[in-house]
Amino acid sequence: MHEHGSSPPTPGKAVTPYVPEQTSLKEFTPKALILGVVMAAVLGAANAYLGLKAGMTVSATFPAAVVAMAALRLMKGSILEENIARTTASVGEALVAGAIFTLPAFLMVGAWESFDYWESVMIMLVGGVLGVLMIIFLRKPLVEEATYLPYPESVATAEMVKAGQKGETGAKYVFGALGLAALIELVKNGRGIQIIGENMGGFFQFAKSKIQFYSGSESLGTAQTYGGGVFLSTPLASPALMGVGYIIGPRLAAINFSGGVFGWLVLMPMALFMNGNLETLVQGGISWDDVLNEVWRRQVRPIAVGAMLVGAVYTLWNLRRDLSTGMAKAFKDMRLSSEDRAKGSRLTMDLPMKWIVPGIVLMVIPITILYEYFSGDWFSAAVAASVMLIMGFIMSAIAGYLVGVMGGSNSPISGLTLSSLVVAAVLMVMLGVSGLHGVVAVLGVAAVVCCACSIAGDMLQDLKVGQLLGGTPWRMEIAEIIGVVIAAFVLPLPMYILHSGTPGGIGGPSLPAPQAGLMAIMAEGIVGGEMAWPLLLIGAAFAIVLIMLRAPSVMLISVGIYLPFETTFAIFVGGAIKALFDKITARRKLSEEERTRVENRGILLASGLVAGEALTGVLLASIVLLNWELPHISENPVLGLIVFPLIAAVLIGIPLKNLIKKT
Numbered sequence: 196m197h198e199h200g201s202s203p204p205t206p207g208k209a210v211t212p213y214v215p216e217q218t219s220l221k222e223f224t225p226k227a228l229i230l231g232v233v234m235a236a237v238l239g240a241a242n243a244y245l246g247l248k249a250g251m252t253v254s255a256t257f258p259a260a261v262v263a264m265a266a267l268r269l270m271k272g273s274i275l276e277e278n279i280a281r282t283t284a285s286v287g288e289a290l291v292a293g294a295i296f297t298l299p300a301f302l303m304v305g306a307w308e309s310f311d312y313w314e315s316v317m318i319m320l321v322g323g324v325l326g327v328l329m330i331i332f333l334r335k336p337l338v339e340e341a342t343y344l345p346y347p348e349s350v351a352t353a354e355m356v357k358a359g360q361k362g363e364t365g366a367k368y369v370f371g372a373l374g375l376a377a378l379i380e381l382v383k384n385g386r387g388i389q390i391i392g393e394n395m396g397g398f399f400q401f402a403k404s405k406i407q408f409y410s411g412s413e414s415l416g417t418a419q420t421y422g423g424g425v426f427l428s429t430p431l432a433s434p435a436l437m438g439v440g441y442i443i444g445p446r447l448a449a450i451n452f453s454g455g456v457f458g459w460l461v462l463m464p465m466a467l468f469m470n471g472n473l474e475t476l477v478q479g480g481i482s483w484d485d486v487l488n489e490v491w492r493r494q495v496r497p498i499a500v501g502a503m504l505v506g507a508v509y510t511l512w513n514l515r516r517d518l519s520t521g522m523a524k525a526f527k528d529m530r531l532s533s534e535d536r537a538k539g540s541r542l543t544m545d546l547p548m549k550w551i552v553p554g555i556v557l558m559v560i561p562i563t564i565l566y567e568y569f570s571g572d573w574f575s576a577a578v579a580a581s582v583m584l585i586m587g588f589i590m591s592a593i594a595g596y597l598v599g600v601m602g603g604s605n606s607p608i609s610g611l612t613l614s615s616l617v618v619a620a621v622l623m624v625m626l627g628v629s630g631l632h633g634v635v636a637v638l639g640v641a642a643v644v645c646c647a648c649s650i651a652g653d654m655l656q657d658l659k660v661g662q663l664l665g666g667t668p669w670r671m672e673i674a675e676i677i678g679v680v681i682a683a684f685v686l687p688l689p690m691y692i693l694h695s696g697t698p699g700g701i702g703g704p705s706l707p708a709p710q711a712g713l714m715a716i717m718a719e720g721i722v723g724g725e726m727a728w729p730l731l732l733i734g735a736a737f738a739i740v741l742i743m744l745r746a747p748s749v750m751l752i753s754v755g756i757y758l759p760f761e762t763t764f765a766i767f768v769g770g771a772i773k774a775l776f777d778k779i780t781a782r783r784k785l786s787e788e789e790r791t792r793v794e795n796r797g798i799l800l801a802s803g804l805v806a807g808e809a810l811t812g813v814l815l816a817s818i819v820l821l822n823w824e825l826p827h828i829s830e831n832p833v834l835g836l837i838v839f840p841l842i843a844a845v846l847i848g849i850p851l852k853n854l855i856k857k858t
Contacts, residue, residue, distance in 0.1 A: 218665070243294075256348060260352050297711060309694070312691055318646065328554050331672055339662070347439050350442060350802070381815075429764065430839070431762055433808060442769075442798060443600070444770060450748050454757075463491065467490060497731055499734060503754070504734075563576050570635070596750075612644055615644040616714060620722055629722060
């Protein structure tokens, strides 16, 4: 039996891998690779529906880890083979996320009459492979050296995998919490079927108010009435989001939620107040929910995108030393001979940089050809390819950083893509490329960047899991490339089937594809000269103010504005539970060993909650694909209230209760 590290990593401390460097275990094997590719196709197809329907995907890292553990245990596979299978499998969800956030926009702007298989393959292939190659540059600064990043979902996955190994007593915490989260998600009947207790109860609804402003003296008797209001969503009854909040801790959860509070309780009421004709629209038959969604999509989210643009630049500036150090090491690695590389640790060995740099350069050629096909102009295509390369690298770095802060499930890939889209659209306008050709060229840049960002974030998350478990980076990188290539040819098929077999197709009422709709609106607005630039500038100005005030994380606050309020609220609730847990344990005067024990149990339980909802979300998406219907239980919103004290009792009570019993 090896000597394995058993404690989850603490931000700021060095990582001790579960499988030591000297240990020789099977890792990159055909059975692990084949299992991973099959899972990539299945999980990717299920998430394609979920993303087109609800505008979100479920992280495939957790279900892939569970399936890999179960399947490879029957085949007597090692923990490192499980790591390779999970790494390959998670590509499917990541690549399809990049696709569903952008490709439907080609349909919406009229560039495609039906879903185009081969163009989709090319975009996903070049974007996905480019994302892998770019992130290899960033692994050292953002994984090995960035010990300050908590990587909540990576830690959750690693703890789940370690708990699943024989002899690990923590398995009961992970799988018990996994079962509880799965039960909660099943009772809710899943997104897109019948949602039960989706919010805490929906007790706060849209409040319409009248404010009168008198002009001149009272004797004039003139007044103007303005309609305003507030819409409050209560926290999502999501064990996974609360688990993420618990893992990242109260500080980061609160920073993220502050953006949600500003977006929904400041910007939304202001927007509603200033839109004087909203009441007329509602009286004309449009529901308040539709009005609120449009105000959020067309006014608040562009402000968030403007803030994210500045936040992205500022985050990169703060990372400049880490990134430059990592780049220097990467280029130094290009000069190492094979003998020098052989002397290095397998735990820190990437693919040779003498392959990576030419690979990135070569990828620009098919991208330029693709953009010429879209724009009809070689010069514009070359400019677009250059912009894509620069923005792809920048946004991949930001995506990886955000995954390290808040996990892959909550990383705002579509927001980063929108930032790239804005830059590309401005350049197309400056180059005189207009009309449908200009719109399609802009969407082409956005689509490749989105696939690259999505793969980059997923890959960094997987590489962090590999670091915690003791995997070999270069083997994981090869597995990721193989997974991308195969998934790029397979995953457009379920999207084609969904578009062809669903009434209204992609973009219709059954599959609205909200992120792609926003991409289409932005591209047409900028290229057509109808973009609301003041909104982006307001967001940029807000981010600059935050920087001047030395706010702790401009990007995380901007992300909070961009995400749904109920999502950031649920993450905040998880952070609050962790704050209460910390306060209780501080009063107990525990020894260092006892404190470590209860902390580990809490992380294991939170990991199980995240994994349970993710697994069930994929299962429910698959059920919908098969046209099965779950029984409808109840629409009573009070059911959602039960989730919160239950999760708090699990995350606080169980670790302490077992500690008392043991002591």
